Amino acid sequence: MATDKFLDDVAARSSHGLRGNYASIAGDYTVEQDYAAYTPAHQDVWRRLYARQLDLLPGRACSAFTQALARLDFGDAIPRFDAVNRPLAAATRWRLVPVPGLLPDGVFFGHLAQRQFPVTVWIREPHEFDYIVEPDLFHDFFGHVPLLFDPIIADYLQAYGEGGLKAQRLGGLKYLARLYWYTIEFGLIREADGVRAYGAGILSSPAEIRYAIESPQPQRRRFDLIETMQTRYLIDDLQKTYFVVDSFEQLFEETAPDFSLLYRALQKLPELDP
Numbered sequence: 001m002a003t004d005k006f007l008d009d010v011a012a013r014s015s016h017g018l019r020g021n022y023a024s025i026a027g028d029y030t031v032e033q034d035y036a037a038y039t040p041a042h043q044d045v046w047r048r049l050y051a052r053q054l055d056l057l058p059g060r061a062c063s064a065f066t067q068a069l070a071r072l073d074f075g076d077a078i079p080r081f082d083a084v085n086r087p088l089a090a091a092t093r094w095r096l097v098p099v100p101g102l103l104p105d106g107v108f109f110g111h112l113a114q115r116q117f118p119v120t121v122w123i124r125e126p127h128e129f130d131y132i133v134e135p136d137l138f139h140d141f142f143g144h145v146p147l148l149f150d151p152i153i154a155d156y157l158q159a160y161g162e163g164g165l166k167a168q169r170l171g172g173l174k175y176l177a178r179l180y181w182y183t184i185e186f187g188l189i190r191e192a193d194g195v196r197a198y199g200a201g202i203l204s205s206p207a208e209i210r211y212a213i214e215s216p217q218p219q220r221r222r223f224d225l226i227e228t229m230q231t232r233y234l235i236d237d238l239q240k241t242y243f244v245v246d247s248f249e250q251l252f253e254e255t256a257p258d259f260s261l262l263y264r265a266l267q268k269l270p271e272l273d274p
């Protein structure tokens, strides 16, 4: 989507839709993280969200996530992106960039392709404590940043960014967005002592992290690239289907081939209900 069109849409939806402040964005949609603008109430929301989610991780979050989060140790205050960028660059050469919220697809992919992860600067209000549709600072940071320290996920996300730019040209965006959804946002991984979450949408949600691991309701299917890309997803409810990988290596290898032919084949295959 062209920049102007995106900003028109933002303006049109601002009463109920995107609520970040897009007034002072740079050409790549980044902003400053104005740390002094966080109020004690914002800091309190962060601390409470972090503490609640931390309690839910044992037996549910994958080990790479738990280990990286412990090392980050940002439970006491909203993290300063600059402070995270030093250890992150050393670990995987990634960098966090502050953004006002959702970005046009092409801009988002462009950042990932350059190993820059866009993190929303604003945090939800107390009345939205339990659930928020639009990604905020807590989702973006708590859910996504720890696994940027994992070398394989780091490379997978960069490849995803590059693939996204290509998918836009090939008409494959719908399929690639589903892959992102069922892996980076809602992915499960099989570990020695059971199925664990690595998807940010699960890890940052108190309801979904219990449901995704413990509930008998959802399907937990073995990860299959084509099936993942055929399956529609729910943006405002708990997922009905999760895809489980055996390892991040498996995810990386199965998504490494060129998708151009795959997109053409997918156009002839049925879409699957979640």
Ligand code: HBI
Pocket: 099, 101, 102, 103, 104, 105, 108, 118, 135, 176, 177, 180
């Ligand atoms: N922008 N900030 C932000 N975060 C996202 O996760 C995001 C985005 N723009 C587009 C997008 N995700 C998805 O539509 C793509 O993954 C397909």
Ligand code: FE
Pocket: 135, 139, 140, 143, 144, 185, 200, 201
């Ligand atoms: Fe996310």
